[in-house]
Amino acid sequence: MVVGDFSLKDKIAVVTGGGSDLKLTPEAEGLVKTSNDHLAFATCDVSNWSDLKALPTRVTEAFGPNTIADVWIAGAGVFEPKWSSFLADTEEAHYKQMAINAEHPMKLTRIAMRSCLGADKPGVVLIVASGAGITGSYGCPIYCASKHAVVGFTKSLAQADADEDFKVVCILPGMVSTPLWTGEQARAVHEQYSYTDDVCITPKKVAEAMVEMVQLGKYRGGSLMEVAKGNLRGELESRQSVVVTGPEEKEWADRCYGPIREVFGRERGGAGKGANGVH
Template sequence: MPVGHFPLQDKIVVITGGGSGICFSFAQLALTSGARGILICDLQLTPAAQDLINQTPDEVHFMKCDVTDWNDLEAIPPKVEEAFGKGQVGDVWIAGAGVFEPKWSSFIYDEEKEGGYKAMRINAEHPIKLTRIAMRSAISVNKPCAVLIVSSGAGITGQYAAALYCATKHAVVGFTKSMGQADIDENCKIVCILPGMVSTPLWTGRSDAVASQFSYTDEVCITPEDVAQGMKEMIEEEKYPGGSLMSIAKGKLRNVLESKLAFANDGSEIYKQFESKCYAPIREIWNGERGTKLS
């Protein structure tokens, strides 16, 4: 059954990219909203994030995490137990780590030497893998969960000067649309927020000319707090079911985008037969993982 109303109160929240920017603002908001515990997963912390941990050592914990390393991602559930108690799992998962067109991982500069685009692993692969880990964790103890992926307005538009970034953000928008059924079948709600330009270290912390190239100014930006409020709404409110997309940008802080399955459920016998056949192998996997966590 769908997750429905899902307040942050008393929830355990896992946040990748929570050391700065949008996701740090969400960590602060979750804490003031009564979250039981917050695990920030990032490569490093800003001074403000470190201060928050120092001031709230029982509620907020840090785990050094390279989101391109699946071993690091798989280590998150054990860290949740270590931080918040044996048998505990994350209730709310934020896939927020991301990069914007660094020269070391760019279609046009083509400086990457590792045999793959690292930006694709950070922006697209990590949210998908984190969602799988989140669902496995929640299903193993028969609990609902919410996963919010931080995409971008670039996930529904194109930009010649940021082709790889747009591709990564389109990927997670398509993934979110495809995961709407998980809310209905598995009590796991996957949603996606698409911010416009936001005043964060992604822009302000750069040493290159990218901010100037894309005409970055504070006047065209929204704040990280604006985005965090939208994230809270998507997680908590029943009107945002799994598969929902919300854009949030200067001049229009809330815009719910249409998200449809390829085959709309019209209640017909043909649809029921299609769904039963198409989804059966997926449902079998989740059923095998349900309630399997040892106490």
Template sequence: MPLGHFPLNGKIAVVTGAGSGINLSFAKLAIEQGARVVIADLKLTAEGEAFVKETDSRSVVFTKCDVTKRADLENLVQASLDAFQDVPDVWVAGAGVFEPSWSNFWDDTEGDGYSQVDINVTHPMKLSRIAIRSLLGRNKKGVILCVSSLAGFQGTFSAPLYCASKHAVIGFVRSLAELERLEGIKVVGIAPGLVRTPLWTDYPEKMEQFGYTMESSITAEDVAKAMADAITDGKVLGGLSVSVSTSGTRLLGTWNIEAPKEDGTSVPKEVIERNYAPIITTMKKERSRL
């Protein structure tokens, strides 16, 4: 049967990628709502470090975690046991990257595979399996939330690897819908549009290429609230994803999803041309080289 209302108060949450951005905002909100949180990331930003220092150690702990390493993901269970004497009730697979220079389709600098896929796809799948095993082992109900993107419902010529990775997350979440009925473990997704986070604001060249503006973006706090609602609201059933953008929030089912039309959800022609320019240049260099 459905999990039903699942308040964060009194729960333990582990959040990957919570050193900054939307996942740090969610960690803050979860603590405000009475949860205890394991922040998992490679490192803390100055904001994240200040938050951990200023928050009661009985409510938050930081654990260094490389999400591409299974041992680091498995260690999150022990980190929760050490800090809070139980396994997490809520698991947020939040860590992700957006077409970094060291791992993307068009530059294609990697020999075997793509690190972006390891981070954006393999990590939420591995973490979810660890979560299921841990929850069942403690005979607990719980929620797994995987961070996807509106890019998981569309394609972008200049960011095919990122879009493919986020499509994979949506498909993974949909595939685990039955887990809520069978075992009381709800798996849901969150699909933000453009968000004001370091993923964008630390890279002005990407902001220009993809037509990012403050008017077309939402805040990390907006996404964090939608994440908390997706976890706690019994009406958000396993297998569903919640989109959040300048047009607000809505549940995304499996079939016949109408595209949103507000700022930040459509791309002007001139932005598309600017967006494609570096890829067109790359392909021109490759033409007739062999």
């Protein structure tokens, strides 16, 4: 049992970071207003788990009772803000950049799985990482660490596609022409990180690759795709610690994955949960 081909037609998607911030940009606000009720906006601080856990309820409020999101995009992220960088180091208790870039995609995936399993339906999570998830940079070590974290997380959930009919994949864009680089507050980092329009790809190109990863069955759970200038479709290896191919591997997998399968089995079909699949 794998998700396989998964058309987006008539599907509901949750996208964190879709408004570019905790509030809509003027462009996003105009899109919502003219969407004929096909789009809805909900304020969500992705570093606040209460906001994330409320998303299934926000879906039903926007699109009707018993509606469940089919696709979940972990798109919100920040790039080395001074308040949460390794060099400025102004935060006392933690690096919030890790909560936004790494913890939020993991928690969103868990919420998505509960929601889809509760409705006994397949689902897809696509995590927006970065090319920094497979390389390092002395200039932005926490950002790189946060993106490495979600790449490893995606690889680790490959088995959920076969076991639970739930696919988790990850896209790794290079520099993209978004407000992260083009906005007023980003000008200070242009020279430091050698930003130019020539090295950037467009948001449209990234979106097209994301649609492919969600819809096409050839991108199975655990798949990684790098999208960068001159390398629009660079599929990366997603190596597993154990590949189940024979009786010995199956015996190992049954023993190792048994407790995980037991938890998901209890969650499937809505046992012990509300209609939106959240405790």
